[in-house]
Amino acid sequence: MSYLSVSPTVGVVPALTSNSPGKGRPSTKSTTSTRRRSLLSWTLTLLMAVLGGALRFLRLGQPQAVVFDETYYVKDAWTMLMTGEARDWPENVIVNGTSTPVNTAFASGDTDHWLASAEYVVHPPLGKWLIAVGLKLFGGAGNTFAWRASVAIAGTIAIILMIRVALRLFHNLPIALAAGFLMSIDGVGIVMSRTGLLDNFIMAFALGAFLLLLIHRDWARRRIAERFAIDSTLRSARWIVRTRHGSTRLMLDAHGPMVAFSWWRAGAAILLGMATGVKWSGAYFFAAFCVISVLWDAWERRQAGYRFWLASGIIRDGIPAALYMVPLYGLTYLADWANWFIHPDSYMHDWAANHPGEGVSWLPQGLRSFVEYHVEMWHFHTTLDVPHAYRANPLTWPLQVRPTSFYWEWLDGHPGLCSLDTSQRCVAAVTSLGNPLIWWLGSACVIAGVVIAILRRGDWRIWAVLIGFIAGWLPWAQYLNRTTFTFYCIVILPWIILAICYVADAIRSRASTLAWRLTFISTLAVITLVSAFFYPIWTAMPVPYDFWLSHMWFDSWI
Numbered sequence: 001m002s003y004l005s006v007s008p009t010v011g012v013v014p015a016l017t018s019n020s021p022g023k024g025r026p027s028t029k030s031t032t033s034t035r036r037r038s039l040l041s042w043t044l045t046l047l048m049a050v051l052g053g054a055l056r057f058l059r060l061g062q063p064q065a066v067v068f069d070e071t072y073y074v075k076d077a078w079t080m081l082m083t084g085e086a087r088d089w090p091e092n093v094i095v096n097g098t099s100t101p102v103n104t105a106f107a108s109g110d111t112d113h114w115l116a117s118a119e120y121v122v123h124p125p126l127g128k129w130l131i132a133v134g135l136k137l138f139g140g141a142g143n144t145f146a147w148r149a150s151v152a153i154a155g156t157i158a159i160i161l162m163i164r165v166a167l168r169l170f171h172n173l174p175i176a177l178a179a180g181f182l183m184s185i186d187g188v189g190i191v192m193s194r195t196g197l198l199d200n201f202i203m204a205f206a207l208g209a210f211l212l213l214l215i216h217r218d219w220a221r222r223r224i225a226e227r228f229a230i231d232s233t234l235r236s237a238r239w240i241v242r243t244r245h246g247s248t249r250l251m252l253d254a255h256g257p258m259v260a261f262s263w264w265r266a267g268a269a270i271l272l273g274m275a276t277g278v279k280w281s282g283a284y285f286f287a288a289f290c291v292i293s294v295l296w297d298a299w300e301r302r303q304a305g306y307r308f309w310l311a312s313g314i315i316r317d318g319i320p321a322a323l324y325m326v327p328l329y330g331l332t333y334l335a336d337w338a339n340w341f342i343h344p345d346s347y348m349h350d351w352a353a354n355h356p357g358e359g360v361s362w363l364p365q366g367l368r369s370f371v372e373y374h375v376e377m378w379h380f381h382t383t384l385d386v387p388h389a390y391r392a393n394p395l396t397w398p399l400q401v402r403p404t405s406f407y408w409e410w411l412d413g414h415p416g417l418c419s420l421d422t423s424q425r426c427v428a429a430v431t432s433l434g435n436p437l438i439w440w441l442g443s444a445c446v447i448a449g450v451v452i453a454i455l456r457r458g459d460w461r462i463w464a465v466l467i468g469f470i471a472g473w474l475p476w477a478q479y480l481n482r483t484t485f486t487f488y489c490i491v492i493l494p495w496i497i498l499a500i501c502y503v504a505d506a507i508r509s510r511a512s513t514l515a516w517r518l519t520f521i522s523t524l525a526v527i528t529l530v531s532a533f534f535y536p537i538w539t540a541m542p543v544p545y546d547f548w549l550s551h552m553w554f555d556s557w558i
Contacts, residue, residue, distance in 0.1 A: 040173070041167060041173055041176070044173070044177055045160055045163045045164065045176075045177075045180065046160070048159060048160075048163060048177055048180040048181060048184060049156055049157075049159045049160045049180070049184075051181075051184050052155070052156055052159040052180070052183065052184030052185075052189075053152070053156040053159075055184060055185065055190055055535070056152040056155050056156055056190060056193040056194055057152055057156075058539075059539060059540075059541075060144075060145050060148050060149070060152055060194055061143070061144040061145035061148070062144070062428075062539065062540045062541075063144075063407050063409070063428060063430065063540040064107060064144050065103070065104075065107050065144070065407065065409075066103035066104075066106060066107050067195055067196075067406045067407045067430060068195065068197070068404070068406040068407065069197055070147070070195060070196040070197065071103055072121075073127065073128055073131060073196055073197060073198060074106075074131060074135075074141075074147045074196045075089055075102075075106060075114070076119065076121060076128045077128040077129070077131035077132040077135060077147065077196075078106075078111060078114075078132070078135060078141045078147075079114045079119075080125065080128055080129065080132050080339070081132040081135055081136060082114075083114075084339050084342070084343045085118050085119075085339060085340070085343045085345065085346045085347075086118065086119040086121050086125075086128065086347075087114040087115055087116070087117065087118060087119055088114065088115040088117045088118070088119045089102050089113065089114050089115065089119075090102055090113060090115065093105050093110070093113045095110055106141060106142070107142065107144065108142060109141070109142025109143075110142070111140075111141035111142055118343075118345055118346050118347040118349075119347060120347050120376075121347070122377050122380045122381065123198060123278070123279050123280075123377075124276070124277045124278060124279070124280070124333070124336050124337065125277070125336060125337060125339065125340065126201070126274060126277035126278050126336040127198035127201045127202075127277075127278035127279065128198070129336075130150045130154075130201055130278075131147055131150050131151070131196050133150055134146050134147060134148070134149035134150035134151075134153075135147055137149070147196045148194055148195060148196050150196075150201075151192065151193055151194070151195065151196060151197065151200045151201070152193050152194060154193070154200045154201050154203075154204040155189060155190075155192065155193025155200050155204070156193070157204055157208075158183060158189075158200075158203060158204045158207055158494070159180050159183050159184055160180070161204065161207045161208050161211050161494075162179050162180050162183045162207065162494055162497065163176045163177060163179060163180035164176075164211055165179075165207065165210060165211050165214060165494070165498070166178075166179035166180070166497075166498065166501050168211070168214045168215070168218065169214070169461050169464055169465075169498065169501070169502075170461070170501060170502075170505045172505060172508070174520070175501050175504055175505055175508070176501075178501065178504070178520070178524060179497050179498065179500075179501050181524065182438055182497045182500065182527065183493065183494065183497055185435065185527070185528060185531040186434050186435045186438050186439075186493060186497075186531070187431075187432070187433050187434045187435050187531070187534055187538045188432060188433070188434040188439075188487065188489060188490050188493055189434075189490065189493055190535070190538045190539070191406065191430060191431070191432040191433075191487070191538050192432065192487060192490045194430075194538075194539065195406060195430070195432075197487070198278050198279055199279070199487065199488060199490045199491060200490060201275070201278045202275045202278050202279055202281060202282050202285075202490075202491050203490050203491045203493065203494065205271045205272065205274050205275035205278065205282065206271075206272065206275050206282065206285040206289075206468065206471075206472070206491060206494075207468075207494050208271050209267075209268040209269075209271040209272045209275070209285070209289060210268075210289060210468060210494075212264045212265070212267045212268040212271065213264065213265065213268045213289055213292075213293045213296075214464070215264045216262045216264035216265045216268070216293065217293070217296045217297070217300070219259075219262055219264065220259035220262070220296075220297050220300060221300045223257055223259055224256055224257060224259060224297075224300050224301055224304050224306075225304055227256055227257040228252065228256065228304040228305055228306065231252060231254050231256070232252055232305070237252060237253075237254070238252075238253040238254075239251070239252060239253065240252075240253050240307050242307070249305075250305065251305055251306065251307040252305050252306055252307060253307050253308075254306055254307070254308070255306065255308050255311075255312040255316060256301050256304065256306040256308075256309075256312055256316075258316045258317065258320065259297050259317055260316065260317040260318075260319075260320035260321045261320065261321070261324065265293065265321060265325065266324065266325070266328055268289065268293075268325075269286075269324075269325040269326075269328040269329045269332070270328055270329070270332050272285055272286040272289065272329055272332075273286075273328065273329040273330070273331070273332025273333045273336075274332055274336070276329070276333050277332065277333050277335075277336030277337075280377075280381070281472075281475070281488075281491065284471045284472070284475045285468070285471045285472065285491075286329055287471070288467050288468075288470060288471035289467065289471065290321070290322070290325060292463060292464070292467045293321070294313055294314065294317055294318040294321060295313065295463075296460060297313050297317045298310050298312070298313020298314065298317070298318075299313075299460055301313055337370070340370070341366060341370070347373065348369055348372060348373040348376070349366075349369055350369065351368075351369040351372050351373070352365035352366070352368035352369040352372070353365055353369075355372075358372075359371060359372045359375075360372075381482075382479070382482070384482050384483050385481055385482060385483060386483045387483075388483055388485075390402065390403075390404045390405060390485060390486075391483050391484065391485065392404070392484060392485055392486040393480060393484075394473070394476035394477060394479065394480065394484055394488075395477065395480070396486070397473065397476075397486050397488065397489040397492075398439060398442070398443040398446070398473070398489065398492070398496065399439065399440065399443060400433055400434050400436060400439050400440075400486060400489075401486070401554075401556055402486055402556050402557075403431055403432050403433035403434075403486050403487075403557055404431070404432040404485045404486055404487045405429070405430075405431050405432075406430040406431065406432055406487075407428070407429060407430040407540060408427065408428075408429045408430075409427065409428050409429075410425060410426070410427055411425075411426040411427060411428055411542050412426075413426065414426050414542075415542045416541055416542030416543070417536060417541060417542060417543045417544070417547065418542045418543060418544050420544065421544040421546070421547075424544040424545050424546055425544075425545050426542050426543070426544065426545070427542070427543060427544075427545050427548050428540040428541065428542050428543070429537045429540065429543075429548055430537070430538065430539065430540050431537050431538065431551075431557070432485075432486065432487040433534065433537075433538070433557065434489070434493070435527060435530050435531050435534065436530065436553070437526065437527045437530050438496065438497070438500070438527060439496060441500055441523075442496030442497060442499050442500050443496070445496075445499035445500045445502065445503040446465075446466070446469055446495075446496065446499045448499075448503055449462050449465055449466055449499050449502055449503070450466065452502075452506075453466060461502065462502060464498075465495060465498045465499050465501075465502045466495070466499075467495075468492065468494060468495035468498070469492050469495040469496070469499070472489075472491040472492035472495065473489070473491075473492045476488070504520065507519065508520075533551070534551060537551050
């Protein structure tokens with residue numbers, strides 16, 4: 001690589017961009033056309049959300065039981081709503097003189113059996129507060145619809161976010177709608193939107209933050225282009241001829257504008273603080289998204305033609321961005337714990353007063369107790385190694401090798417689809433299994449994306465696709481001995497789908513229109529049929545036993 005100084009009098013100045021001053025305003029016809037396209041895209045986005053929402057809200061109250069880890073989060077949410085803090089529960093309670101499992105009593109509406117002691121919870125409280133909002137708005141405990149309503153809303157909103165993200169990445173409405181459609185009909189997305197667990201909230205918050213960072217990128221790109229158009233025409237402008245790998249390019253010997261701050265980026269920091277306030281795994285998204293956002297801005301400086309693009313991106317954007325994003329993120333996370341600070345009987349609230357001189361001694365008592373509580377939580381998460389029938393190695397999540405059975409029950413009689421075959425016993429099941437074609441195809445597309453990222457380093461979109469996958473999945477590789485479950489993979493579902501969209505967009509740009517349409521439509525049709533086949537065992541529909549068994553394609557799925 002070599003540089004050669006060029007005087008501005010040479011007259012070799014790059015053409016102004018379309019965003020340059022003096023180009024004039026868009027014509028009325030162009031503005032009207034843009035508005036129509038925007039209206040069409042939003043109308044179709046909302047219609048797709050209606051479809052996905054219907055798949056999530058239809059029979060949301062079924063099964064009418066506490067499902068899998070709902071036993072922790074729903075009962076915690078209820079006691080938080082009733083007392084301000086999560087409370088312990090007995091395993092059994094007396095109902096009509098009979099010892100009854102507390103979950104059975106709770107699902108039937110007998111919900112007042114919590115103990116006075118505060119519960120040791122191992123996740124931040126925001127997700128449970130969101131479940132509590134659903135309980136408050138839709139009928140209270142004992143109403144299974146109510147305690148699942150918030151996750152169903154989050155899953156439906158995620159469909160809208162998915163479409164808008166794909167539209168900003170690929171600028172193609174059919175591909176963006178396909179992204180929303182795949183999100184709507186995937187099994188993990190459906191099951192996690194119909195079960196009162198926390199992970200759906202992380203996915204929605206992370207996807208929302210990602211969309212805001214994409215909006216920031218577009219804003220920063222325009223601002224950099226506009227400033228370059230001005231800087232390049234200054235009499236003092238100094239140009240450098242950059243030669244690398246046999247190609248020559250003029251670069252402006254300047255730094256460009258500061259684009260560190262935008263309200264979009266600030267909003268992303270807040271959403272990621274909320275994601276971490278649901279589960280600590282949100283912190284990985286914050287770290288990964290902040291890095292990629294700064295690199296995007298730096299890359300746009302390079303694309304515009306600024307010589308000091310990387311240094312300027314780090315010094316003028318990265319460091320200032322960190323100075324406000326990290327505090328916003330941290331304060332948001334801290335605010336999630338407000339009730340813990342307010343209630344004097346919250347778990348470990350008085351730890352510092354009872355352990356003078358221990359812990360981080362220079363902190364005030366309240367914060368010292370708070371930090372020590374987090375130390376306990378950290379120890380729990382990093383040492384959890386409990387045998388479980390549905391324990392799944394994180395490396396196998398993308399391939400759906402060991403899905404989690406949330407619910408399985410023999411039913412009396414032949415309700416629902418069981419009436420089609422009265423010779424068999426009837427079962428109802430909820431299996432957190434993704435549509436196999438979406439996950440297998442998506443995993444292949446992620447690998448293809450890695451290859452493309454190596455071969456085409458200048459395509460920023462592939463890094464946009466890969467970064468969420470990396471943030472949501474790769475960190476778990478350090479906890480291969482920890483007890484984990486496949487349904488945690490809900491946080492990478494959007495990026496599995498974006499990987500499919502990226503490869504689809506690459507095919508679209510190279511194939512004939514007819515070949516592209518046939519491939520696109522036939523692939524979506526087959527995936528749709530597979531989702532229709534699996535939908536009953538995602539939603540606890542009563543089905544004959546052999547019908548359920550026909551879905552267990554591998555022994556590891558049982």
